[in-house]
Amino acid sequence: QKEVEQNSGPLSVPEGAIASLNCTYSDRVSQSFFWYRQYSGKSPELIMSIYSNGDKEDGRFTAQLNKASQYVSLLIRDSQPSDSATYLCAAGGAGNNRKLIWGLGTSLAVNP
Amino acid sequence: KAGVTQTPRYLIKTRGQQVTLSCSPISGHRSVSWYQQTPGQGLQFLFEYFSETQRNKGNFPGRFSGRQFSNSRSEMNVSTLELGDSALYLCASSQKTRSSADTQYFGPGTRLTVL
Numbered sequence: 760q761k762e763v764e765q766n767s768g769p770l771s772v773p774e775g776a777i778a779s780l781n782c783t784y785s786d787r788v789s790q791s792f793f794w795y796r797q798y799s800g801k802s803p804e805l806i807m808s809i810y811s812n813g814d815k816e817d818g819r820f821t822a823q824l825n826k827a828s829q830y831v832s833l834l835i836r837d838s839q840p841s842d843s844a845t846y847l848c849a850a851g852g853a854g855n856n857r858k859l860i861w862g863l864g865t866s867l868a869v870n871p
Numbered sequence: 872k873a874g875v876t877q878t879p880r881y882l883i884k885t886r887g888q889q890v891t892l893s894c895s896p897i898s899g900h901r902s903v904s905w906y907q908q909t910p911g912q913g914l915q916f917l918f919e920y921f922s923e924t925q926r927n928k929g930n931f932p933g934r935f936s937g938r939q940f941s942n943s944r945s946e947m948n949v950s951t952l953e954l955g956d957s958a959l960y961l962c963a964s965s966q967k968t969r970s971s972a973d974t975q976y977f978g979p980g981t982r983l984t985v986l
Contacts, residue, residue, distance in 0.1 A: 805975075
């Protein structure tokens with residue numbers, strides 16, 4: 760069974776701090792990785808995708824991928840109360856295995 | 872570019888009824904995936920359509936079905952509704968241009984309540 764695991768949280772950080780969200784995946788052939796943010800009662804919105812080992816930065820967000828260890832993380836710098844949401848991690852394979860496998864999400868609370 | 876649209880946004884039905892939900896993908900996107908989301912269960916994959924063909928299917932009973940039209944718009948149908956079908960139903964579209972999984976863009980969802 761292919762799985763994506765995330766710590767459910769809640770992860771609580773003070774405003775201005777760095778929030779670190781982690782995700783591990785079981786399928787070694789996974790090639791595409793995505794982070795989404797979902798506010799309560801809303802639909803998921805894409806934060807970032809990452810396909811290659813290493814870091815990818817976009818504004819206050821940095822995604823990190825380590826295929827050898829099968830983990831992907833999301834760092835949020837200068838966390839704001841508006842970042843309080845559930846963060847979903849997803850992994851997808853290639854060819855016939857392109858279907859995304861989703862984690863259950865990590866709840867993040869940024870305290871003013 | 873307009874985003875993914877879903878109609879209706881809210882729906883209240885009673886047990887035993889059936890329901891049809893609609894999704895219009897982003898212009899140029901040919902793949903549509905449907906998900907069910909309930910508290911504590913995360914995103915549960917229902918099915919994916921590409922070029923009017925179902926390409927992937929999740930582990931849901933046959934009461935859940937879908938289709939895709941030539942303009943890439945998609946519908947899903949749930950027959951003989953059960954209380955447990957109450958959920959947020961999400962549609963996501965993607966371009967399907969890569970050999971690996973494409974980025975999915977979600978619509979606002981349809982909140983279904985079964986009484």
